[in-house]
Structure formats: structure tokens, C-alpha cells
Amino acid sequence: MDALAEIKQTFFQECEEQLVELETGLLAIEAGDHDSEVVNAVFRAVHSVKGGAGAFNLTDLVHFAHTFENAMDLVRVGRLAPAPPLVRVMLRAADILADLVRAARADAPHDAARAAAVAAELTACCAEAAPKGAKATAVGSVAAAAPEPAADDAFEFVPLAVDLSDFGDLAPMPGLNRFRITFRPRPELYAKGNDTVILMRELALLGDALVTCDTGGLPGLADIDPEGAYFGWTVMLETERDEAAVREIFDFVEWDSTLEVEPVAAPAPAEPDEEEFVFEPIPLDELPDLGPPDLDPPAPAPGEAEPSQAVVVPLRAAEPAAVPAAADAATEHRPAAQASPTIRVDLDRVDRLIDLVGELVINQAMLAERVNEAGLARMSQVAVGLDELEQLTREIQDSVMAIRAQPVKSVFQRMPRLAREVAMQVGKSVRLVTEGENTEVDKTVIERLSDPLTHMIRNAIDHGLERPEVRLAAGKPEEGQVRLSALHRSGRIVIEISDDGAGINRERVRAIAVEKGLIPPDTKLTDEETDNLIFLPGFSTAATISDISGRGVGMDVVKRSIQALGGRISIASVPGKGSTFTMSLPLTLAVLDGMVVTVAGHTLVIPLTAIVEILLPKATEVHGFGGNARVIGVRNGFIPLVDVGEVMGFRGSLEDARAGVALLVEIEGGARSALLVDAIQGQRQVVIKSLESNYGHVPGIAAATILGDGRVALILDVDTVAAAGSRVGSPDLTLALAG
Amino acid sequence: MSKTVLTVDDSRTMRDMLKVALTTAGYTVIQAEDGQHGLDVLAGSQPDVIITDINMPRLDGFGFIEGVRGDSRMRAVPILVLSTESDVEKKQRARAAGATGWIVKPFDPVKLVDAVRRVAA
Numbered sequence: 018m019d020a021l022a023e024i025k026q027t028f029f030q031e032c033e034e035q036l037v038e039l040e041t042g043l044l045a046i047e048a049g050d051h052d053s054e055v056v057n058a059v060f061r062a063v064h065s066v067k068g069g070a071g072a073f074n075l076t077d078l079v080h081f082a083h084t085f086e087n088a089m090d091l092v093r094v095g096r097l098a099p100a101p102p103l104v105r106v107m108l109r110a111a112d113i114l115a116d117l118v119r120a121a122r123a124d125a126p127h128d129a130a131r132a133a134a135v136a137a138e139l140t141a142c143c144a145e146a147a148p149k150g151a152k153a154t155a156v157g158s159v160a161a162a163a164p165e166p167a168a169d170d171a172f173e174f175v176p177l178a179v180d181l182s183d184f185g186d187l188a189p190m191p192g193l194n195r196f197r198i199t200f201r202p203r204p205e206l207y208a209k210g211n212d213t214v215i216l217m218r219e220l221a222l223l224g225d226a227l228v229t230c231d232t233g234g235l236p237g238l239a240d241i242d243p244e245g246a247y248f249g250w251t252v253m254l255e256t257e258r259d260e261a262a263v264r265e266i267f268d269f270v271e272w273d274s275t276l277e278v279e280p281v282a283a284p285a286p287a288e289p290d291e292e293e294f295v296f297e298p299i300p301l302d303e304l305p306d307l308g309p310p311d312l313d314p315p316a317p318a319p320g321e322a323e324p325s326q327a328v329v330v331p332l333r334a335a336e337p338a339a340v341p342a343a344a345d346a347a348t349e350h351r352p353a354a355q356a357s358p359t360i361r362v363d364l365d366r367v368d369r370l371i372d373l374v375g376e377l378v379i380n381q382a383m384l385a386e387r388v389n390e391a392g393l394a395r396m397s398q399v400a401v402g403l404d405e406l407e408q409l410t411r412e413i414q415d416s417v418m419a420i421r422a423q424p425v426k427s428v429f430q431r432m433p434r435l436a437r438e439v440a441m442q443v444g445k446s447v448r449l450v451t452e453g454e455n456t457e458v459d460k461t462v463i464e465r466l467s468d469p470l471t472h473m474i475r476n477a478i479d480h481g482l483e484r485p486e487v488r489l490a491a492g493k494p495e496e497g498q499v500r501l502s503a504l505h506r507s508g509r510i511v512i513e514i515s516d517d518g519a520g521i522n523r524e525r526v527r528a529i530a531v532e533k534g535l536i537p538p539d540t541k542l543t544d545e546e547t548d549n550l551i552f553l554p555g556f557s558t559a560a561t562i563s564d565i566s567g568r569g570v571g572m573d574v575v576k577r578s579i580q581a582l583g584g585r586i587s588i589a590s591v592p593g594k595g596s597t598f599t600m601s602l603p604l605t606l607a608v609l610d611g612m613v614v615t616v617a618g619h620t621l622v623i624p625l626t627a628i629v630e631i632l633l634p635k636a637t638e639v640h641g642f643g644g645n646a647r648v649i650g651v652r653n654g655f656i657p658l659v660d661v662g663e664v665m666g667f668r669g670s671l672e673d674a675r676a677g678v679a680l681l682v683e684i685e686g687g688a689r690s691a692l693l694v695d696a697i698q699g700q701r702q703v704v705i706k707s708l709e710s711n712y713g714h715v716p717g718i719a720a721a722t723i724l725g726d727g728r729v730a731l732i733l734d735v736d737t738v739a740a741a742g743s744r745v746g747s748p749d750l751t752l753a754l755a756g
Numbered sequence: 757m758s759k760t761v762l763t764v765d766d767s768r769t770m771r772d773m774l775k776v777a778l779t780t781a782g783y784t785v786i787q788a789e790d791g792q793h794g795l796d797v798l799a800g801s802q803p804d805v806i807i808t809d810i811n812m813p814r815l816d817g818f819g820f821i822e823g824v825r826g827d828s829r830m831r832a833v834p835i836l837v838l839s840t841e842s843d844v845e846k847k848q849r850a851r852a853a854g855a856t857g858w859i860v861k862p863f864d865p866v867k868l869v870d871a872v873r874r875v876a877a
Contacts (some may be wrong), residue, residue, distance in 0.1 A: 021774045028769035061811045063765070069769040071862035208825070210834035210856040210875065219874060269857035269875070 028069040030120045032294070035062040037430055040109050044433060047104045057100070060089045066114065075121045077132070078114075084136045085110050088143050097142065106138045112434055193224075193255055195281040196263055201231075201249035201443045204242075206273035213250065219266045224256030253281070296443030364460075367420050371607050374410075374417045375704035381410045418605045423456040425503045425512070428467050432474055432501060439478045446485055446495055447478055452502035458510045459605040462582055466512070466602075469575045473514045473598055474499060476572070481516035481596055491593065493517065509584075510604055515597035520589040523547045530556065548588045548596075552576045580736075583609065583626045585683075609705050611732065612680065613698040613724070617667035620730040622703055622722055623680060627735040630681035632691065634658070634674040645670055649679060649691045656681065659742025660693045661733070665717055682735050690739035705732065717741065759876055760784045762803035764794035764820060765838065766812040770861070774807060774838075777865035783872070791815030795823045798830060805876045806835045807859070810846060818853045825854035834875035838863070 042059035067082035088107070091097035113135045120127035200219070202213055220226050231249040235241075254263065260278055267276050385403055393399055429451045436449040458466075481495035482488075489495055500515045523544060530536045530550045542550075550556060554573040579586045584602035603609070603626070611622035630651075638650040639658060648655040658679065663670045679691040702721035708715060708731075719734035761783045763774040775785045786801055788794035790812040806824065810817035817837060824830045834856040837847070847858055856875050859868055 024769060024772040024776065027772055031768050057811075061813065064811050065767045065769075068861050071768060072769070072773055208831070209851070210832055212875075215874065215876075266874070272851060343791050686833065 025073055028073065029118065029122045029557075031069065032066050032122075035065050036111065036115045036118065037352055038062045039114070040076050040108070040430070043108050043111055045103060046099050046106070047101065051099060053093075056089075056093050060086070060093050063089055063114070070121070073121075075117075077127070078117045078121050079128070081110075081114060081117055081132055084139050085114060088139045091143055097145070103142050106135070106142055108433075108437060110135050110139055112437070115434075187354055192231065193257060194259060196252075196254045196256070196260065197277075197279045197281050198252040198254060198263065199249065199277045199279075200252070200267070200274060201276075202246045202270065202274040204244055204246045206270050207244070207246060208622055209273065211270050211273070216266055216270065217252070220252055220254055220263070223258050223262060223266075224254055226255075229253075238725055253722060314419075331711065362420075367417075371417050371421065374414050375607065375706070378410055378414055379723045379725070379727075381406055383727050414608070418459070418607065419457070421460050421607075422604070423463055424455045424457050425463060425466070425510070426454040428470060429501060429503070432466070432470065435471060435474055436478060436499060439449070439475050443479055445478060445482055445497060447482065447497050447499055449474070450500045450555060452500070453504045456503040456505060456510060457604075458503075458602065459607070461606050462510075462602055462604070465578065465582055469578050469600075470501070470512070470514070472572075472575050474501070477514055477516040477518070477596075477598075481518035483519050487519075491519075505604075506601070509601050512600045512602070513597055515595060517595040520592040520594055520596055521548050521551070521588070523592075526550050537704045544590075548590050553587070554588075554753045580627075582606070583624060585626065596598040607705060609722075609732070611701060611703045612721070613703075613730065614661075614678075614680070614694040615696045615698060615699050616665065616694050618664040619665075619667055620698065620724065621661070621694070621729065622701075622730050622732045623682070623694075623735060624719075624732065625700065627684070628680050629683050631697070632679040632681060634677070634679050634691075634693070636675055639674045647674065649674070651681065651691070656691050657690050657739075657742065658691045658693055659739055661738060662693075662695070664738050664742045682739060684736045684739045684753065688739075690735075690742070692733075692735070692738065692742075703732070704728070758782055758784050759804040760786060760801070761872060762786050762788065762794065762797060762801065763838075764788045764791060764806065764807045764808040764812070764817070766790050766809060770809065770838070771790055774868070777868050778864075778872070780874075781867065781869040791817060791823070793818030794820050797823075798824065798827070802829070803833060805872050807838050808835060809838050810850065818849055821850065821853040821855050834861070836871055836875060 039059055039062040042062065043056050045055050046059065063082055063086045065341040067079055067086055070082060085107070088097065088110075092099050092103075097103065105283055113132050116127055117132065119125075146559070159279075200213070200216070202211075206213075217226070220228075229251040231251065232247070234247045234249065236247070241247075241522050256263070260280065264271075264276075267274070270276075292708065307341055381403075385407065388399055388403055432451065433449050436447050440447040477499045478497070482499070483491065483493075485495045488497065500516045503510060503512045505511070527536075527542065527550070528546055531538045533549065533555060535553050535556065536542070551572045552575075554571070556571055556573065576586050579600050579602065582602055583606070584600055586597050586598060586600045588596060589598040610621075610625040612628055614621050614623060630652065632649070634649055639647055640650065640655070641647050645659040645663075647660075649658040658674065660670055660674075660677075662668045674693060677693045677695050678697055679693050681689060681691050683689055701724075703724070706716060706721045706723065708721045711721075715731075717734055717738045718731045720732045721729050721734055724730050761774075761778050762779070763785060764787075765771050765774065765803075766789055771787050771789075775787065778785045786797060786803060788797045791808070792815040793866055794808065795815070808817045808820055812820075814821070821837075822833055824835060831854075835854065837850040837855045837858040838861060850858065857871060858877065859871050
């Protein structure tokens with residue numbers, strides 16, 4: 018069934034949302050927020066997952082969710098205190114629940130043993146709950162006396178104390194059963210929206226029914242309460258169904274009426290009650306017409322005066338003037354205070370829009386240049402209109418980028434679980450604090466942030482935080498803290514991961530770097546430079562490669578992936594206090610701040626994020642060594658000088674470096690390189706156009722853009738160009754020497 | 757003259773399921789996401805039957821039922837409570853608040869429609 022498959026997808030999507038809600042709530046409870054709304058939200062999340070899972074027969078999920086829900090319910094009613102050990106079990110249960118949901122979604126097996134273990138823990142916690150009644154909600158005596166119904170999936174049948182012993186084994190009789198049903202509703206029955214006439218109609222569907230109305234209780238007109246209930250009914254029913262079927266009809270109304278269902282042995286004629294006023298039995302067809310009770314879609318009958326649903330009934334106008342009693346509550350209606358509505362849009366459409374806006378930006382720049390060429394006065398109508406256009410274009414661009422922007426929440430959310438698991442594996446106690454999770458950044462950036470962040474959080478817990486006993490000895494709380502925060506700063510997003518651990522052990526870092534041949538033993542390094550050694554490829558501080566951090570990726574990979582996003586990463590560490598990693602990333606990958614340069618008559622763009630410094634080479638600073646290779650002396654070190662024109666094959670080597678400008682860039686692995694170009698045109702924001710999808714991959718070129726004059730300019734892939742031009746230089750040495 | 761059912765449930769899955777089951781049976785379905793939203797929706801519509809969940813944010817099912825029963829225009833509309841709760845205590849509270857009947861989740865579409873028919877005139 019197609020509709021069902023679709024709903025199932027919705028269910029899984031919703032589960033993901035509920036799981037987030039669940040974890041957020043549990044973390045809030047762990048942090049000491051025992052507000053009933055938070056507890057309720059957590060309960061609801063588990064409850065919803067269970068409800069939906071039941072509908073799709075996901076039994077494993079239902080069972081686990083049920084156990085979880087029971088525990089949560091005990092917390093909710095105050096019988097179980099959300100103490101830290103319990104919350105930790107619940108967080109693990111939330112992880113299992115997430116696993117089960119994903120397994121169900123992929124129709125894959127799951128770790129049943131692990132689920133069972135956590136379920137057992139939950140059950141054990143429940144066993145410690147305060148006895149019912151200690152703080153349980155008041156239960157009406159009737160409800161308390163009634164036993165728990167057995168069948169969950171059927172209409173529930175609330176047992177009523179009806180003594181059937183007198184009737185022996187009459188109940189399940191083959192053939193026709195006869196029942197005398199006496200039914201006297203109380204006013205509450207009507208107040209709850211039930212109606213006797215419907216019950217009679219349902220009874221009539223079971224077989225032949227003879228309905229007698231007892232109007233004996235009707236008082237004089239003056240004494241009639243319009244909301245009272247004065248009639249009773251007696252029904253003689255001949256049916257093939259049993260007593261349970263008859264009682265089921267009265268399932269909803271038993272509490273609000275007096276009901277007797279007596280099997281009648283002989284087909285005796287209906288004995289009228291010995292009341293004074295006895296009315297003739299009313300044939301069923303004289304009951305008010307209720308329309309067909311069948312399940313088929315009712316055909317729209319022409320001319321039928323049923324009010325259309327589209328008609329809006331004004332609240333006050335529709336009120337019968339005679340019923341003022343309950344009208345007060347009607348004023349309760351408040352205008353909708355809903356969250357702002359959202360729509361789901363295909364990502365392709367957004368990307369298409371972004372492309373078009375990119376074109377618009379280029380077109381606007383071209384127009385501006387044409388107007389400039391035409392030599393029109395600055396205050397001319399055209400120029401003023403163009404300024405406005407430029408303003409609008411920029412606003413449109415920002416708005417479109419904002420569509421692709423998403424809160425970093427989606428990545429941050431995954432980290433608490435990771436932190437818990439890592440902490441458990443390494444036997445440390447960790448509290449992960451996240452801040453600024455609503456900070457927005459381009460979707461692609463978010464997607465590519467996940468791996469570096471995962472790795473850095475692992476590192477912070479595994480390497481950054483000390484073991485609990487060490488922490489206690491150092492006078493720190495046993496529980497370590499890792500803080501993950503995001504914020505916007507000058508058009509970029511800054512993400513920080515800090516721990517309150519021991520800080521970077523610089524002696525050890527240095528010793529390792531020397532041992533691995535990354536730096537010469539006698540190199541003099543500042544503290545900052547030493548810290549930066551951990552970003553070198555092949556560096557790993559862990560004495561033994563643990564399961565956590567040793568997955569073949571080091572900080573060098575982290576750094577490279579951040580740089581690939583046009584970002585930078587830096588580290589600040591204070592011995593004994595902890596370390597902070599700071600990443601700064603562009604908000605979007607669709608535009609880029611670039612330095613527009615000229616090389617042998619070609620216009621190239623160099624990403625501004627890569628450029629550290631701009632130098633005018635002096636003859637005394639440039640030194641040749643070995644073949645064509647040249648280095649440039651910068652302060653007290655030497656950096657490879659790469660002639661971009663030569664590397665790109667535009668021309669031969671530029672004989673005199675003094676004729677050009679050197680751009681000091683930082684490349685992969687923290688190395689630096691000086692790119693020699695002919696001239697700088699200026700700094701500009703450019704729209705990135707993929708070269709691969711429009712032409713093909715060109716080594717040394719990252720992408721292309723279209724400038725205001727309509728010409729295509731290539732965006733330089735700084736890493737490749739620098740690497741191609743400085744094969745002779747050792748990047749590691751450069752790092753060590755350059756400050 | 758298709759009858760209109762208002763469903764109030766915070767779970768999108770449940771709302772979708774109710775909608776499919778009820779529209780297949782020929783009912784017109786309007787939806788609300790929680791009790792407060794339900795009352796807001798009611799201000800501009802007149803359903804023949806209301807089906808509501810119990811555990812919802814902002815305003816739960818009990819509060820919603822009380823709100824409906826307190827509105828003279830709506831007080832006679834049958835309300836079915838939809839909940840996974842099988843415990844008598846909750847049902848009792850729903851009844852006290854003015855629920856007409858109940859449906860236990862997970863429901864089977866036939867039984868759901870049966871229950872709606874059993875309260876709808």
C-alpha cells in the first residue's frame with residue numbers, strides 16, 4: 018500500500034526529530050532541569066516513537082520503547098527521581114532507541130543483546146520506584162477497583178460488576194440469542210456527546226430490536242432541566258451475536274448510565290414495565306433519520322441542506338442565547354501562536370536559484386562596468402539606479418544564501434552521544450557543553466564539518482582530558498568538560514572546541530616530532546609553533562594507538578578538510594588548563610573573497626583565506642638554489658618562491674623576481690609558500706563556478722568565476738600550485754623556520 | 757454530506773494515518789497539531805466528530821476536551837480519545853474531562869471508522 022509506505026517514511030523522519038527532542042531533554046534533565054515540561058517532552062518523544070512503531074508492527078522497537086516509557090512515566094509522576102545514574106541509563110537507552118529506529122528503517126538487524134541489557138537496566142531502575150500511592154495521582158475508587166483490561170489492540174472493554182451467575186451458562190448460545198436490555202442514561206452521558214438514538218441504531222444493526230421508551234420519569238414542564246435525562250429504554254433484541262457484542266455497543270456509556278443486559282430464555286413478548294405511563298413500542302424506522310450508518314463514502318445527495326464545511330461559523334453568532342452557562346469558556350480561544358510555518362523544497366531548486374543569482378551578480382557587475390566605460394556622471398540617473406540595483410542584488414544574494422544556511426545544530430546534536438561513547442570506552446567522565454547551535458552556515462559546510470568535529474571531540478576526550486584520578490589529584494572536578502561552541506564573527510563562522518584538560522604536553526610533542534624526523538633536533542620553536550606541530554602529517558601523540566583516536570586520521574587530515582572548506586584552524590593551549598581549537602569557516606561555498614591578480618596577461622583569482630602576507634621581493638632576498646628553484650628570505654627563514662606563470666605554463670620563468678609581487682600563502686600541512694605573480698588587481702567577492710561540471714578538471718585550478726567585464730577568470734588551487742613549484746623545499750622545515 | 761472529523765495529534769505519523777483511514781472511509785478530515793491548535797482550528801470550523809491524542813505539547817488532550825466542552829457551540833460534538841494508554845486511570849480522566857469514547861493505538865482502520873460511526877449521528 019503506497020500511502021502506508023509514505024506514512025512510514027514520515028514516521029521515520031518524525032522519529033529522528035523525536036530522538037533529538039529526547040536527547041536534548043535528557044541532557045537538560047542531566048544538567049539539573051527537572052521542570053515538568055522538560056520531563057513531559059521526553060516522555061512524549063518516547064511515547065510517540067512507540068505509538069508509531071506499533072502501527073507498523075515494529076515489535077522490537079515497541080518493546081524497547083515501552084520499557085523506556087514505563088521508566089519515564091515513573092519519573093513523570095514523581096515516583097522515580099531523575100538522579101544522574103538514572104539519567105545516564107536513559108541516555109544510553111536513547112542511543113539504543115536511535116539504533117533500533119535506524120535498524121527498522123534500513124530493515125537491518127540490530128544489537129539485540131545490547132538493547133536487552135539496557136532494557137534490563139531500565140527495568141531495574143523502575144523496581145526502585147516509590148510505591149504507587151506515595152506520590153501517585155489520585156485515582157477514583159471506581160477506576161482503582163477496575164482491573165487492567167487485557168486486550169490492547171481492540172476496543173477496550175471496561176468490566177462492570179454485573180452478576181451473571183444467576184443465568185448459568187446461557188451466554189454463548191448457538192442460534193438466536195434474546196436479550197432484554199434496560200438502559201437509563203444519566204445527564205452526563207449527553208454532556209459527553211453520546212446519544213441514545215445512536216446506541217439504539219447500533220443495537221438494531223445486531224438483529225431485530227423492539228425499543229420501548231419509558232417516559233415515566235418526565236417531570237412537569239416547569240421542572241424540566243433542559244440538560245437533564247428523563248427517559249429510559251427497554252430493548253428486546255433478537256440477535257445471532259453474544260452478550261459481549263451487545264455490551265460493546267454501550268462500551269462508551271456504561272459509566273454514565275444504568276445498563277442491564279439480561280439473556281431471555283423464551284421468546285416471550287415484550288413485557289412492558291409496570292410503570293404508569295407505558296408507551297407503545299416505536300418501530301425503529303420511526304426513529305429520527307440518522308443517515309446510513311454504513312462505511313461507504315456517502316454520496317452527495319443533490320438538494321440536501323447540509324451546511325458545507327467551508328462555511329465559517331462566527332463563534333458568537335452561532336451561540337444559542339439560552340445556554341449562557343458554559344459560554345464563558347468560549348472566550349478562551351486565543352489567536353494561533355504557532356511556530357513560523359516551513360515548506361520543504363527540493364535542494365536542486367535552491368541550487369538552481371543560487372546559480373541564477375550568481376549570474377545576476379555577474380550581470381550586474383558587467384552593467385556597472387559598461388556604465389563606467391560610457392563615462393556617465395556619478396550622479397546621473399543611470400548611475401544612481403545602478404547603485405540601487407547593486408544593493409538589491411546583494412540583498413537577493415544574501416537571502417538566497419540564507420535558504421541554504423542551516424543551524425549547526427544538526428552536527429552538534431550528534432556529538433553528545435559520541436562524547437558519551439568515547440568517555441565510556443576510555444573510562445573518563447565527560448560533560449559536553451554546546452553553545453550557539455542555532456548559528457547558521459551553508460548546508461555543504463555543515464555536512465563536511467561532521468568528520469573533523471567528530472575527530473576533534475574524540476581527541477579532546479581521549480588526549481585532552483586527564484584520567485579521573487589525575488584530575489582529582491590536580492584539584493579539578495572528576496568530570497572533565499568539553500565545550501563546543503559556534504558563533505558568527507565578521508562574515509565567518511567560528512567554531513571552538515575546548516577542553517579543561519592538561520593542555521598540550523609540549524615537551525612530548527617536540528620529542529615525538531624529532532623522533533619522527535619532522536623537525537631537526539636542534540630547532541628552536543616558540544610554544545605556539547610547538548603546538549602547531551600536531552597538525553603535521555604523520556604526527557600522533559598517543560603512545561598506543563587507541564580504538565578511539567587511532568583511525569588513521571590525524572589532526573593533519575582535520576586541518577586539510579577545514580582548509581578545503583576555505584577555513585583555518587588554530588590552537589591555543591595553556592598547560593594544566595586545557596586546549597582550545599578554533600576553526601574559522603566561510604559561511605558559504607558559493608561565493609569567495611578572492612585576490613584578483615595578473616599573471617602573464619591572464620587574470621587569476623587566489624582565495625583570500627589562503628593568503629597570509631603580500632611581499633615585494635627585493636633582489637637581496639631571493640636566492641636561487643639547485644636548478645631553477647628559488648627561495649625568498651622572509652624574516653629569519655626561507656620560503657620556496659613559486660612562479661605561478663611558470664607552473665601554469667603561461668610563460669617561462671620570470672627572470673627578475675623584483676618585477677612581480679609575492680603572495681605568502683599557507684598550504685596543506687601548515688607549510689608556507691610564496692606565489693610570484695605579475696601584479697595585483699584588487700580584492701573582490703566572486704561567484705564560484707565549477708570547472709569540472711562545465712569543462713573538466715585542470716590541475717592547479719580549483720574553479721572558475723566570471724568577472725565584471727564578462728571574462729572568465731580561473732581560481733587558483735593554491736595547494737597544488739605551491740606543491741608543484743616547491744618540490745625541492747621541505748614544507749616541514751619551512752614551517753619550523755617561518756614564524 | 758460527507759462528515760467532517762477533526763484530528764488532534766502532535767505526531768505527524770499519526771495524523772497521516774488517521775487521515776488516510778478516515779478519508780478512505782469517506783470522511784473529510786481537518787487536522788490540528790496539539791490541543792491549543794485544535795481549539796484555534798475549532799474557532800473556524802464545525803466538525804462532526806473530534807479525535808484527539810492525550811500526550812501533546814502546549815495543551816494536552818484533557819485540557820483540549822475541557823476547552824471543547826466549555827464552548828457552547830461545540831459541547832455536544834462527540835470526542836474520541838486516541839491514546840496508547842491502556843490504563844484505566846487515564847481513560848477515567850478523559851471521561852471526566854468529557855470524552856465520548858476512546859480508541860486504543862495502534863488502531864486498525866476498520867475499528868477506527870467503526871468507533872467514529874458509533875458516536876457520529
